[in-house]
Amino acid sequence: MAEEVTTAGTDQDPAKEPGEAPAAPEGMSGSFVRSALVLALGAFVALMDTTIVGVALHSFSKHFGASLSDVQWVSTAYLLAMAALTPATAWAAQRFGAAASWTVSLCVFLAGSILCGAAWSIGSLIAFRALQGLGASMLFPLMRILVVQLAGPERMGRMMSLIAIPILVAPVAGPVIGGAVVQDLSWRWAFFLNVPVIGAVIVLSALCLPNSKGQLASRLDIFGLLTMSAGLAAVIFGFSRLGEGRPVTDIQVLLPLLAGMVLLVTHGVRARGRGTAGIVDFGLFRDRPFTASTTIALLNNFGLYGAVVLVPMFFQQAGGKSPLAAGAIMVAQGVGAAVAVLLVGRLIDAKSNPRALVLFGLLLVAVGLTTFAMADTASASPLLLGALLVQGIGLALTASPIMVTLYHSLPPTSVPAATTANAISQQLGGAVGTTVIALLLQHYLSSGDGVTSAFQSVFWWALAFVILTALPALLLPAGQPKRS
Template sequence: MAEEVTTAGPDEKPKEAPTAPEALGGPVVRAALILALGAFVALMDTTIVGVALHALSAHFGADLADVQWVSAAYLLAMAALTPATSWAVERFGAAASWTASLCVFLAGSVLCGAAWSMGSLIAFRAVQGLGASMLFPLMRILVVQLAGPERMGRMMSLIAIPILVAPVIGPVVGGMVVQDLSWRWAFFLNVPIVVAVIVLSGVYLPNTRGQGASRLDVIGLLTMSGGLTTAIYGFSRLGAGKPVTDVQVFLPLLAAVLLLAAHGVGSRRSSAPIVDFGLFRNRPFTASTVITLLNNFGLYGAVVLVPMFFQQAGGKDPLAAGTIMVAQGIGAAVAVLIVGRLIDAKSNPRALVLVGLLLVAAGMTTFAMAGSASVNGLLLLALLLQGIGLALTASPIMVTLYHSLPLPSMPAATTANAISQQLGGAIGTTVIALLLQHYLSSDGDVTSAFQSVFWWSLGFVALTVVPALFLPSGQSKRA
């Protein structure tokens, strides 16, 4: 009996504490802010460069097809090194790998700002992409290491802010920089911020190496990285209007299938595979990863399609469209802080995600039924709801990914999830682009074309409900 009472005491305390979570503490909050700032500047760079593409075309006298390589080189380089994240964490430590990645990103930013030709800019953007390749999975791995299960919800919510807000603020900042300064400042703007994050990371982020890192599976890395980059390239060419029979589409996608299949076969023989497919036997991990992949289909509409709607159907310039999107950013920023506390208070993560998807669907339905792209109170409310919905969806998925996995598996789980996110982003972007091209060419009316694609995006959001039903409804079972 005495033994039962002793065990019950500690068990009751954690059950009560989560309903009113204790403060994160100075060191943990500081670490979260450092990580969030590093992710924010990398994401902002992507959106600012997107706005600057026309200025780059005018400056270098290049056509838009060549200028698109400024973005493509970055994405392809990112895909090349992301699969090595888990190994780098085990070999060098998450904080050391994070700082090294930031240093490469910084070098790429300086070189891009000093570029003297389109060729040099594309090459230096690849350097930037290599630096950014591990930043986002490393950020999440560091949060897991620093926060522990009881504080993971609030920490994940803090780092989710830049992911949700940067794509909204980026076009506004990008428009101001390109109009008032020069395209070079789209890259130089990163420099002081990244330098500050590197210094702060070196001082405040503890570095923990894994236990006995295995030798890098070079063949596995080549097949996975090769498969991922060729898939992203093939889908980007398809989304740019090339037919599926075009050599720039067919050959890369065929190579992707063969390389990824070879990786799947080879990983079964490897003692330290680049992607541990055994993780997919864990239901919360699989459900979270599938949602991450599907989000790039449905939620792409909420982040990218809406500003395009205001620009192409409403005649707004990128700066004006970006300013309108601030309503969505406000909803996301406010909601993400609340949802973090709810997660740590052991709220039902499945319910949070389902409510988030419902709010995104409500906002998407409003845009699908909008008769014009004129800004009004109803569309602004729809943006606010979408922002709240995105926050309710994003943070719980980041946490449920690790729901019942042992701590040593977390770097591998994060890496596999990041790969899924990149692949889903490439496919989702392509699908939405193809749908938009189809309806623009057949309908003739821009507003009607966007409405049709919004209905498709709504369908993808509804499809995401299926894996969301398999998310856990309770707290972590991890010991």
């Protein structure tokens, strides 16, 4: 690492604490921008990998002669592996330091990518995707922990906005790049593309990111980790099977969902009985800004799925576009998000009202989804391209402020635990949101009303979820963040 320090907080001032990492000046210095870009690049590759692999699933089936149900495990194994280690993020960040844990996670992800590209059977590919998922499991919460440690309250908006770019752009860029790679090269390059970029990020992380350890006295709660990780993985698995069209009474749906809920309840009851926070500190939900931000992040997955995944499916299935052409159309949304996210960071740091920003962002997303819900054809018309642009701006206005308000009134020592709890909520929200939208689409497609009509109905549902997300947004703070 470039530097290793031990600190229990995140506000770092060398004038007051000589042993701590140096604080940034009022503006965004070159070193801080470089650090943010390194973090954003690592997250971008990991996120884009997921969308590229989604495009390549058919190629896996053709190459290995595997059934669709077997090939689906390439994605499922990745998701379950991510769920297994995410709950340990706060402990790892405090015990070893967020930067050190970030670099190790990147190394595991890199190894998984190389092995996936060299896979010789569908079984080996599934196993190596699980390894890749273990590497990705901590990347996104660690990225946010590092931003809080590096930026401080004065620059958090701009730093969070920089790392929000990959979250908003990768799902748009992935299908375009994935389609080109699978079409012109080989499915193996869906994984080999990661190698040089992740290798560079590992080197730059070691050079640019100071490693700040927390004051951790307790050992890792193994039983708590097992109950939380296994419970989370079981619930995600159950919802993934449900989303494939299996009935809720199917043993592969009902059993994991029940087992997951029992394990999660066991974790919470045990933590409360011991009087300790456990792997996940449920006491954080007593803080209103944290609870509102986490609830928005969870519910936003429903609308996000509608905006990011349902739209390209609409162009493909209702408009007859190829995956590559549909992905190219989505560039309009990526442009709107990338431009707006940089502006919103400055607004946050200028002490703008985060509640108003999120509500306005949700309004713009709602406008975009309404346009698609009323569209009679799935052609790339100026109206739909404009709706995508507006939708991208709305997603950016929603994403960045809730990353900051999460920590609004929490002490710096709670940052790792808060980030981890929020990441778990997002994983659950993603699993549930994806399943609900997929089931709705299956229902309307089977009704016989036509493909375009089916998508219109689901867009209205996605709009309803966006409106529902506005309710917790009303509880967001309107003033400046409080720092202790």
